[in-house]
Amino acid sequence: MSTATINDSHAVGHHGDAHGHDHHHQSFITKYIFSTDHKMISKQYLITGIIMGCLGMGMSLLFRLQLAWPDETFPFLETLLGKWAKGGKLDPNYYMALVTIHGTIMVFYVLTAGLSGTFSNLLIPLQVGARDMASPFMNMLSYWFFFLSSVVLMSSFLVETGPASSGWTVYPPLSALEKAMPGSGMGTTLWLVAIILFIVSALLGGINYITTVLNMRTKGMSMNRLPLTIWAFFLTAVLGLLSFPVLLGAGLLLIFDRSFGTSFYLSDIHLNGVGALSNSGGSPVLYQHLFWFLGHPEVYIILMPALGISSEVISTNARKPIFGYTAMVISLLGISFLSFIVWGHHMFITGMNPFLGTMFMYVTLIIAVPSAVKTFNYLATLWKGNIRFTPAMLFAIGLVSMFISGGLTGIYLGNAALDIQLHDSYFVVAHFHLVMGSASIFGMFAGIYHWFPKMYGRMMNKTLGSLHFWLTFISAYLVFFPMHFMGLAGVPRRYYQFSLIPEFNIWMDVNIFITLAAILGGIAQLLFLYNFFNSIFRGPKASKNPWESNTLEWSTETKHIHGNWEGDIPTVYRGPHEYSRPDRELDYFPQYEIGDGEPEHYHAPATAPDTSYDGKKEKATTVFFSSFAHLFSLRRA
Amino acid sequence: MNTILKLTLKFTLAVVIIFSAATLISDSVDIQGISTEHLSAEKPWVGADEYQYDPGQTVTPEKTLSSKVNWAILVFVVLMVLVLANAFDISKYTAKITGRETVNQNNVNKWIMLFFMIAGFAAVIWEYQTHGAMILLNDSSSAHGVDYDSMFTITLVLTTIVFFITQALLFYFSFRYAHQDGRKALYYSHNNRLEVVWTFIPAVVLTVLVLRGHQTWKSVVYAEDNYNGKMHSIEVFAYQFGWKARYAGDDGIMGNVDYKFISGKNELGLAYKPEVDSLVVDLKKQIAADEASIKNLNTTILDGLMADFTAAENLRDYKNMESVQKEIDAVKNGDRLDELKASIKRKTKQIERILAIQNDKKLFASTFTSAAMDDIITQEIHLAKDSLVTLNFRSKDIIHSAWLPHFRAQMNVVPGMPTKFTFRPTKSTEEAKKERGEEFEYYLYCNKICGVSHYNMKIKVVVESQEKVNEWLKSQQPAFIKREMAPVAPAIMNDTLKTSTDTIQKMVVR
Numbered sequence A: 001m002s003t004a005t006i007n008d009s010h011a012v013g014h015h016g017d018a019h020g021h022d023h024h025h026q027s028f029i030t031k032y033i034f035s036t037d038h039k040m041i042s043k044q045y046l047i048t049g050i051i052m053g054c055l056g057m058g059m060s061l062l063f064r065l066q067l068a069w070p071d072e073t074f075p076f077l078e079t080l081l082g083k084w085a086k087g088g089k090l091d092p093n094y095y096m097a098l099v100t101i102h103g104t105i106m107v108f109y110v111l112t113a114g115l116s117g118t119f120s121n122l123l124i125p126l127q128v129g130a131r132d133m134a135s136p137f138m139n140m141l142s143y144w145f146f147f148l149s150s151v152v153l154m155s156s157f158l159v160e161t162g163p164a165s166s167g168w169t170v171y172p173p174l175s176a177l178e179k180a181m182p183g184s185g186m187g188t189t190l191w192l193v194a195i196i197l198f199i200v201s202a203l204l205g206g207i208n209y210i211t212t213v214l215n216m217r218t219k220g221m222s223m224n225r226l227p228l229t230i231w232a233f234f235l236t237a238v239l240g241l242l243s244f245p246v247l248l249g250a251g252l253l254l255i256f257d258r259s260f261g262t263s264f265y266l267s268d269i270h271l272n273g274v275g276a277l278s279n280s281g282g283s284p285v286l287y288q289h290l291f292w293f294l295g296h297p298e299v300y301i302i303l304m305p306a307l308g309i310s311s312e313v314i315s316t317n318a319r320k321p322i323f324g325y326t327a328m329v330i331s332l333l334g335i336s337f338l339s340f341i342v343w344g345h346h347m348f349i350t351g352m353n354p355f356l357g358t359m360f361m362y363v364t365l366i367i368a369v370p371s372a373v374k375t376f377n378y379l380a381t382l383w384k385g386n387i388r389f390t391p392a393m394l395f396a397i398g399l400v401s402m403f404i405s406g407g408l409t410g411i412y413l414g415n416a417a418l419d420i421q422l423h424d425s426y427f428v429v430a431h432f433h434l435v436m437g438s439a440s441i442f443g444m445f446a447g448i449y450h451w452f453p454k455m456y457g458r459m460m461n462k463t464l465g466s467l468h469f470w471l472t473f474i475s476a477y478l479v480f481f482p483m484h485f486m487g488l489a490g491v492p493r494r495y496y497q498f499s500l501i502p503e504f505n506i507w508m509d510v511n512i513f514i515t516l517a518a519i520l521g522g523i524a525q526l527l528f529l530y531n532f533f534n535s536i537f538r539g540p541k542a543s544k545n546p547w548e549s550n551t552l553e554w555s556t557e558t559k560h561i562h563g564n565w566e567g568d569i570p571t572v573y574r575g576p577h578e579y580s581r582p583d584r585e586l587d588y589f590p591q592y593e594i595g596d597g598e599p600e601h602y603h604a605p606a607t608a609p610d611t612s613y614d615g616k617k618e619k620a621t622t623v624f625f626s627s628f629a630h631l632f633s634l635r636r637a
Numbered sequence B: 001m002n003t004i005l006k007l008t009l010k011f012t013l014a015v016v017i018i019f020s021a022a023t024l025i026s027d028s029v030d031i032q033g034i035s036t037e038h039l040s041a042e043k044p045w046v047g048a049d050e051y052q053y054d055p056g057q058t059v060t061p062e063k064t065l066s067s068k069v070n071w072a073i074l075v076f077v078v079l080m081v082l083v084l085a086n087a088f089d090i091s092k093y094t095a096k097i098t099g100r101e102t103v104n105q106n107n108v109n110k111w112i113m114l115f116f117m118i119a120g121f122a123a124v125i126w127e128y129q130t131h132g133a134m135i136l137l138n139d140s141s142s143a144h145g146v147d148y149d150s151m152f153t154i155t156l157v158l159t160t161i162v163f164f165i166t167q168a169l170l171f172y173f174s175f176r177y178a179h180q181d182g183r184k185a186l187y188y189s190h191n192n193r194l195e196v197v198w199t200f201i202p203a204v205v206l207t208v209l210v211l212r213g214h215q216t217w218k219s220v221v222y223a224e225d226n227y228n229g230k231m232h233s234i235e236v237f238a239y240q241f242g243w244k245a246r247y248a249g250d251d252g253i254m255g256n257v258d259y260k261f262i263s264g265k266n267e268l269g270l271a272y273k274p275e276v277d278s279l280v281v282d283l284k285k286q287i288a289a290d291e292a293s294i295k296n297l298n299t300t301i302l303d304g305l306m307a308d309f310t311a312a313e314n315l316r317d318y319k320n321m322e323s324v325q326k327e328i329d330a331v332k333n334g335d336r337l338d339e340l341k342a343s344i345k346r347k348t349k350q351i352e353r354i355l356a357i358q359n360d361k362k363l364f365a366s367t368f369t370s371a372a373m374d375d376i377i378t379q380e381i382h383l384a385k386d387s388l389v390t391l392n393f394r395s396k397d398i399i400h401s402a403w404l405p406h407f408r409a410q411m412n413v414v415p416g417m418p419t420k421f422t423f424r425p426t427k428s429t430e431e432a433k434k435e436r437g438e439e440f441e442y443y444l445y446c447n448k449i450c451g452v453s454h455y456n457m458k459i460k461v462v463v464e465s466q467e468k469v470n471e472w473l474k475s476q477q478p479a480f481i482k483r484e485m486a487p488v489a490p491a492i493m494n495d496t497l498k499t500s501t502d503t504i505q506k507m508v509v510r
């Protein structure tokens, strides 16, 4: 049976034959589909995220073709899109649809669910030392709501009038009025349904993450010994829990306006082909307030897990403690708090009272301070390190670079005065693709390369990984850096074609260049896909702790078992970043390893006692109710 | 033996693939060449509202050649991946044969880090020089634009310095401290004094920026506060997909407007009694027609559609058959009925509301002044150089955004909510042409996604002397009267009379 010992001092604590893992039969369905195991759910999130990512990336290449060669025809487009690309020329309505769904997919489906869903699920139980999530059943539901939501979103491509096309922010009245643009018909209805399902998924996941982190830490795992990944996931979940319901509200009101004749967002509208609408008294700006109340925290919901992952990866591979652990945590807390009061910086020129603009400008520039602190701490961590360039490390370094480049342009945009000119220009596109898009995707890749051995028990190819990194890194800069200058020259975003405005023709070469660079980026992702799927089946077998890392997940066996640890859950004796301690031979010191002269039993009790996990297949109903018990009992005996 | 065989095979395959890809690419690039000359700079601009996108228009035979390029790109992508996958398999096999790792990952990556930093910085500097020269900076055509540009420059300088320092440290550290066998990293977990320092420094820098920013912002949004020169105000009206400007007529007063008054002949919804009356008559007629349609929906209308369908069927006109079928479906499943009912309801409500204004004496008097009659609606915006102008924005349908990049001016145009932007143009079109070339014109672009022709929603802006503006205005026709008959003073005039936008803004403030 269990051949493994957790570590020397804890091998004694086995339950011996109480383990039922090996003769514990699971059907294909319970194991791979309706699984309640957090590791399987994490893989489900990852694979779905990767598929959505490919779709999103493909869409961006399609509309980049249009921007680079507005006067050309591409016969394959007609084959692919039918009536939306008659004669091989992308229809402007469809261009908008692609931009909209690309944004939605990347922001919500890839960088929120794909990133935070994958790694919160994988790492929270493993790194805090828990058998599973507080509520495995809700966790499963969370994935399936996400899956359903993805299906609904993609199904809008099958609608006759096309998918939602009013931008990923779906501002009404454009998105509220079917006659304003074709995509605002059935397409937007599906978009809204998809987002509501998504919110349900995010909330179910978030409640779970928070509960698990607060209540299910193993012995010795006090909050100040949590790896920074966990801090990041935890705060991300808090942000989500507090802000997604507001988006839900915004979406519901929009549904009312669309279908039930209310006027929350509509007033004084005379629409071509319809006439004067009866709606009066509503305000489109209200929607924007509600949307950005989620929208701004959302960008940090996307970024923070990536920052957490890169902290862990950088510390491990620089073989150094992360510099300023406390400062890092305080920065995350600061960012989390501030991100709730800066939403108005997306609305400086909506006609909102200029005084409000002033206030939002002040708080927005304050939020740049903790961001700067984090950057300096990363740099200090690298200083005098002994850096191993694993693919994960490369991507983490790439993240820091992107975060600097994109963060600095935030200082322009956060300045209300400067934003007058920059708003909705390509400068904004450059800003958020660097700081959010690229940085977070890099964090996600760092996570995938780093924890792949934990997820699949095999190693990914390093050389391909390096190549993937450099191609992606270079292409990301080539694509997004020139966009700053286009924006500063007055080129607006979300334009189907620039050649109708003579002044923009000087940017034609740049547009072609960007598209070519984007294609290069696309090729690089194919390398990743090959490496990823090939390694799942054919990669070399991974050892238990391939990166010689400190955190708790590396104390588990490579083969996944329900309940994570064969015997007792290990006790934690110190913080997660004790690398290269001068008093030790080895350059790492796992959290779960007891050192000389350290007390055998650490005094901090586990937040959740380990009710010996027998791995027996529980009935779904039992799991469900027990998970609620877990959820609501803050203290369990 | 087996491995060596495989290796040779794969190698040959890779070579073949590379060669065929190279040939394909070079062929197609030869045909096409990447030039931008043929792009439609001179394409005549079609009025945005009439603008119908027609893909057929732009396709000329020689352009379809480039489809080869696309196929080549596609094929190339696939081949590249195959090649790379093969190449890496090869390195795996060589590793197997020779028994050692072919490359030292750490060493290679470390040098690429250094190289990337140097090449990257060179590229950034090149970008600043080449594309930086193309941006709008220090060439503002408005008074506040000068402040704006200096604010921008300060931010640019500061962030550029920080950019170079932090990126240099990042890549240099990565290079310098790459893994070496036998070396141990420095155990250094925190330094609170350092944390304080690097919290404090950005905080101070940002405070400076934010204070400057606050000043600039105030000078822009409260531009009229400390100004005692000439002031104008114009209404800028946005609709899917175009712009119109409205000037007060000879009376110097802007007429009232209401979205409920908008009709084919009264595009901006001016409060002009005869037009509004005829709109009411029109609406009543439409209601009657809708009611008739409801009555005949399942009889004559359906029969008519059926007949159309049969006719189309006989002609094998499948497209027509499909669209007629859709209409038949709509009749049968009740959609059409719902539509008609909604339309009647909407129009009845509109009439009700219009009559409510007309029947309220006070409201009537303050709404239907004669000020609207002589308002001038134009297809261009003409601004007087050096005098302060307020653009009052109004949207007919959805949110648009009026962006005048050369004037560093932008404001959203929101239905149901008046917005405005005040600024002082300081560079005439003539002067700008001298700097930017004869073809240059100022434009106001739409900068908020607003539908299918969003990318072609613009209006020409001309800055010239006050005299020229007046002259131009004289050449334009007033909305509802012939120039000769324009009254010198409004017929109904009382003290409370205000321009419509003023009243609305007052209401909002209250």
Ligand code: HEM
Pocket (backbone or CB within 6 Å): A169, A299, A300, A302, A303, A345, A346, A364, A365, A367, A368, A371, A406, A407, A408, A409, A410, A411, A413, A414, A415, A419, A422, A423, A424, A428, A431, A432, A435, A436
């Ligand atoms: C240094 C701190 C930052 C500041 C001061 C800042 C400021 C701003 C401002 C003012 C805008 C609005 C620009 C406009 O629409 O006119 C903006 C847009 C945006 N920012 Fe940031 N930002 C910062 C960092 C970030 C981070 C860390 C992320 C994401 C992780 C992010 C993601 C975005 C996104 C997605 C948008 C565009 C939304 C849209 O209009 O579609 N920003 N930023």
Ligand SMILES: [Cu+2]
Pocket (backbone or CB within 6 Å): A295, A296, A299, A342, A343, A345, A346
């Ligand atoms: Cu924001």
Ligand SMILES: [Cu+2]
Pocket (backbone or CB within 6 Å): B239, B241, B399, B400, B401, B446, B447, B448, B449, B450, B454, B457
């Ligand atoms: Cu528009």
